Amino acid sequence: MVKNKQTVKKISSSKWKPVEISGNLIGEAGDFDGFAGLEVLENYDSSFLRNSKQNLEFSSSELDGDVFDIRKRKHDSDDEEITLEKAPPKKKANKKKHAEEINDNEHFPGKFVLLKPSNEENVEENSEIRNVWNEIGVLSDEIIKSLTEMNFTNPTEIQRVSIPVSVYGKCDILGAAPTGSGKTLAFGIPIVQSIQRILSDNEEESDELFSIILTPTRELAQQIHKHLKAIAKYTNVTIACIIGGLATVKQERILKSNPHIVIGTPGRVWELIQDGNEHLQKLKTLKYFVVDETDRMIEKGHFAELQEILQMLNSSDDTQKRQNFVFSATLTMVHELPEYLRKKKKQKSLKASKDQRLNDFISMFGMKNPKVFDISSQSGVAEKLFEARILCSLDEKDFYLYYILVNYPGRTIVFCNSIECVKRNSSVLSHLNITPIVLHGKMEQKHRLKSLEKFQKDENSILLSTQVAARGLDIPNIQHVIHYQVPTTGEDYVHRSGRTARADKEGLSILLIEPGEVKFFVKLQKTLGRNEDLPIFPIDPRIMKNVRDRVRLAREIEALDLQVRRQNDNRNWKKKAADDIGILDDSDDDSESELRTNQFQKQSNLMMKQKKLALGKLLAMEIVPNNIESLKFPISSSNDLVKFETNSIETVKSLLSSEKQKKKNGGIKLFRKKKH
Ligand SMILES: Nc1ncnc2c1ncn2[C@@H]1O[C@H](COP(=O)(O)OP(=O)(O)OP(=O)(O)O)[C@@H](O)[C@H]1O
Numbered sequence: 001m002v003k004n005k006q007t008v009k010k011i012s013s014s015k016w017k018p019v020e021i022s023g024n025l026i027g028e029a030g031d032f033d034g035f036a037g038l039e040v041l042e043n044y045d046s047s048f049l050r051n052s053k054q055n056l057e058f059s060s061s062e063l064d065g066d067v068f069d070i071r072k073r074k075h076d077s078d079d080e081e082i083t084l085e086k087a088p089p090k091k092k093a094n095k096k097k098h099a100e101e102i103n104d105n106e107h108f109p110g111k112f113v114l115l116k117p118s119n120e121e122n123v124e125e126n127s128e129i130r131n132v133w134n135e136i137g138v139l140s141d142e143i144i145k146s147l148t149e150m151n152f153t154n155p156t157e158i159q160r161v162s163i164p165v166s167v168y169g170k171c172d173i174l175g176a177a178p179t180g181s182g183k184t185l186a187f188g189i190p191i192v193q194s195i196q197r198i199l200s201d202n203e204e205e206s207d208e209l210f211s212i213i214l215t216p217t218r219e220l221a222q223q224i225h226k227h228l229k230a231i232a233k234y235t236n237v238t239i240a241c242i243i244g245g246l247a248t249v250k251q252e253r254i255l256k257s258n259p260h261i262v263i264g265t266p267g268r269v270w271e272l273i274q275d276g277n278e279h280l281q282k283l284k285t286l287k288y289f290v291v292d293e294t295d296r297m298i299e300k301g302h303f304a305e306l307q308e309i310l311q312m313l314n315s316s317d318d319t320q321k322r323q324n325f326v327f328s329a330t331l332t333m334v335h336e337l338p339e340y341l342r343k344k345k346k347q348k349s350l351k352a353s354k355d356q357r358l359n360d361f362i363s364m365f366g367m368k369n370p371k372v373f374d375i376s377s378q379s380g381v382a383e384k385l386f387e388a389r390i391l392c393s394l395d396e397k398d399f400y401l402y403y404i405l406v407n408y409p410g411r412t413i414v415f416c417n418s419i420e421c422v423k424r425n426s427s428v429l430s431h432l433n434i435t436p437i438v439l440h441g442k443m444e445q446k447h448r449l450k451s452l453e454k455f456q457k458d459e460n461s462i463l464l465s466t467q468v469a470a471r472g473l474d475i476p477n478i479q480h481v482i483h484y485q486v487p488t489t490g491e492d493y494v495h496r497s498g499r500t501a502r503a504d505k506e507g508l509s510i511l512l513i514e515p516g517e518v519k520f521f522v523k524l525q526k527t528l529g530r531n532e533d534l535p536i537f538p539i540d541p542r543i544m545k546n547v548r549d550r551v552r553l554a555r556e557i558e559a560l561d562l563q564v565r566r567q568n569d570n571r572n573w574k575k576k577a578a579d580d581i582g583i584l585d586d587s588d589d590d591s592e593s594e595l596r597t598n599q600f601q602k603q604s605n606l607m608m609k610q611k612k613l614a615l616g617k618l619l620a621m622e623i624v625p626n627n628i629e630s631l632k633f634p635i636s637s638s639n640d641l642v643k644f645e646t647n648s649i650e651t652v653k654s655l656l657s658s659e660k661q662k663k664k665n666g667g668i669k670l671f672r673k674k675k676h
Contacts, residue, residue, distance in 0.1 A: 132153060132155075133155060136164050137164040139189065140235070141234075143192065143234075143235070145234050146231045150231075152185075156186075156503075158177035159182050159185055162186045162371075166187070170323055171369050171370065172323060172365070172370040173187070173323075173324070173327075173373065174326045174362070174373070175187070175327040176375065177327075177373070178329055179329045179381070179495060180503050181375075182503070183329075184224055184228075184292075185227070187290050187327060188224070190288075191210075191228075191261065191290070194210075195261070195287075195288075196232075196236070198287075208282060209280065209282040209283065210261060210287045210288060211262070211287065211288035211290065212264070212283065212289055213262070213263040214290065214291050214309070215297075216292075216296045216472075217468055218265055219472075220292065220471060221241050221243050223473065238260050239259055239262075240254045240255065240262055241264060242265075242272065243265045243268050243445075244271075245448075248271070261288075262279075269305070273308075273309070283309070283313060284312065286313060287321065287323065288322070288325070289324050289365070290326075290327070291306070291327075291365070292328070292472065293328050293495075294326045295328045295331055298360075310365065324367050326361050329376065329494055329498060330376075330380070332357065332358065332374050333376075333527065334357065379529075380528045381528075382497075382502065385497055386501075386506065386508045386509070387510075388508065388652050389512075389534040390536065392512065392514060394514040394515075397514060398555065399544065401414065402547055403543065405434055406432075406434070406623055407623075407624065407646070407648075408647065409479075410459070411460065411475070411479055412479060413469060413480075413481050413500075414482045415466070415485070415496045417467075417487070419442055421484065422465065426464050429464075431554035437451045437462065438464050438465075439451045439455075439463055439465040439466070440465065440466040440468055441468045452473075452475070456476070467492065467496075469499065470495045470499070473499060480509070480510065481499050481509045483496060483509065485512070490527030507649070508648050535656060537651070537652065538655055542625055542633060550615060550623075554615060561608065564601055624644075
């Protein structure tokens with residue numbers, strides 16, 4: 001009967017208690033075809049399985065034999081069996097309220113049972129969703145209730161594989177999964193559930209600091225705060241957000257209420273620790289530590305404070321009890337090491353291997369029992385992301401940007417590499433009656449938040465942003481991401497593009513490349529391990545003529561506007577300087593220059609007025625000529641005829657299908673990323 005005895009490590013009886021496991025778990029138990037119950041049992045947290053009387057009776061009787069066949073009971077046709085030591089007889093459980101009677105000898109004969117907090121009233125109404133989520137482990141009713149409310153009927157892939165190991169195994173987790181694949185809840189659910197469990201064990205209210213979650217941007221911290229509050233809505237787990245740019249006093253007040261989870265940016269968290277904040281001093285006994293977007297967090301600019309926090313954490317005696325979560329879409333992306341790490345490691349090679357990279361994280365975070373889940377796609381980007389590019393001169397970038405924005409409505413983010421570029425594009429687009437929302441790191445925090453709020457309200461809004469919006473932001477239904485400039489690293493490209501095509505939706509990323517940026521594009525493709533070019537986004541030349549006329553006028557207006565602004569600034573500066581040192585501004589030279597300035601301004605204003613009038617006329621006309629839909633246009637890459645589509649994703653799809661057809665016929669390469 002027992003065929004696989006030797007494949008199972010003996011588990012000491014003192015550690016063994018029953019767990020109901022349905023569905024597959026991922027771990028190291030390769031011998032069991034992905035069924036990782038054993039790994040879980042080896043590492044499980046004993047507090048998780050405090051038994052009620054009924055459970056004890058059940059477990060004792062069920063384990064009253066030397067062989068316990070988890071697998072057979074799940075899959076009757078399988079003949080593989082698993083040997084476990086029998087459970088020792090137990091004393092009666094003392095906290096009955098905590099142990100829900102989900103084990104039922106009749107319904108689950110022979111199943112191990114995991115105990116969890118009870119909330120009977122929700123059981124029925126959520127049973128369907130519960131069943132699906134229970135495939136990966138038993139979540140509390142309160143969490144199931146939240147998931148139901150959020151309409152999250154299934155765990156995502158990263159949640160499915162990592163939650164059981166986090167919850168049962170209490171392992172440190174290194175998780176790499178595509179953008180928009182639900183990594184937040186992959187660490188959020190286990191943490192909230194574990195704290196909920198501890199709290200219900202302790203009957204009294206707890207003022208412990210259980211978890212700190214660090215993120216690279218303030219907006220991301222706030223988003224995670226909102227997300228975790230939603231999942232913890234029906235639990236008594238309390239969560240606070242501590243970020244820079246907001247009043248410290250207010251945040252200190254929040255910390256006085258001793259939240260169980262603190263989410264924040266490393267700068268502000270470290271500042272408050274240094275200021276001796278009482279609650280944050282409990283950091284040394286932290287149970288769950290998360291560094292989201294970890295690869296970004298170890299880059300210059302964030303690393304200093306994170307390192308301080310890590311030093312404090314790792315110097316504690318309780319380090320071994322801490323569970324660490326390290327997540328990013330680009331965690332395992334092999335890239336050039338930052339210079340300071342290279343120096344530290346005295347490494348000549350610019351590239352770190354994937355293993356080296358993971359080992360760096362493991363030692364940096366003092367992980368003792370790490371499990372790696374790398375489910376990132378081969379192409380590095382989200383599964384449903386369509387990608388395209390446009391190669392053009394620097395001067396033409398504005399034309400193509402406007403072309404896309406005006407022809408393809410839908411929520412769009414345009415990424416620029418600098419604040420200056422964001423400001424300049426914002427001015428040009430405003431003259432074209434497109435009012436983009438602006439976001440960059442030099443804006444006041446409250447304006448940053450307002451920008452994001454505004455962006456989320458209008459389904460056709462356009463956000464012009466620097467890198468600050470690249471990571472983690474989860475804004476629903478973003479149709480396009482336009483890279484106005486080529487991002488300087490593969491990671492930046494993946495994260496920027498990842499603002500669209502989230503949570504199983506389709507999205508499109510378009511790169512605008514000028515000749516000077518080709519080298520960056522090639523580097524980026526290399527980092528992403530690609531050897532095929534991206535498809536060229538089809539541009540209808542019949543529309544381009546109108547686009548050029550409009551954009552040229554808008555740029556001329558912008559240039560005049562800029563000159564006038566500069567002159568005004570200059571005049572104000574001179575006046576202020578004269579006032580400051582008490583000089584009267586009435587010399588002949590000064591009045592002559594003043595006269596010249598006034599004259600120039602008058603002329604500029606007049607020209608501006610004329611140009612605005614001309615532009616107004618153009619803007620009042622249709623940009624897409626009549627009957628355009630009925631006539632196809634040739635695309636520059638192949639001279640094939642393409643139909644003008646009003647949906648950008650459909651445009652790329654139809655292009656891809658014709659490329660595919662050609663490839664079938666032995667023609668050119670197919671550019672679309674391959675599924676792995
Ligand atoms: N199980 C689920 N079912 C449906 N939607 C989900 C599920 N889990 C998370 N989501 C939703 O998917 C979206 C993306 O999740 P999340 O922001 O956690 O992605 P991410 O993997 O962290 O992305 P990024 O790498 O860009 O930070 C969110 O809107 C989230 O609410």
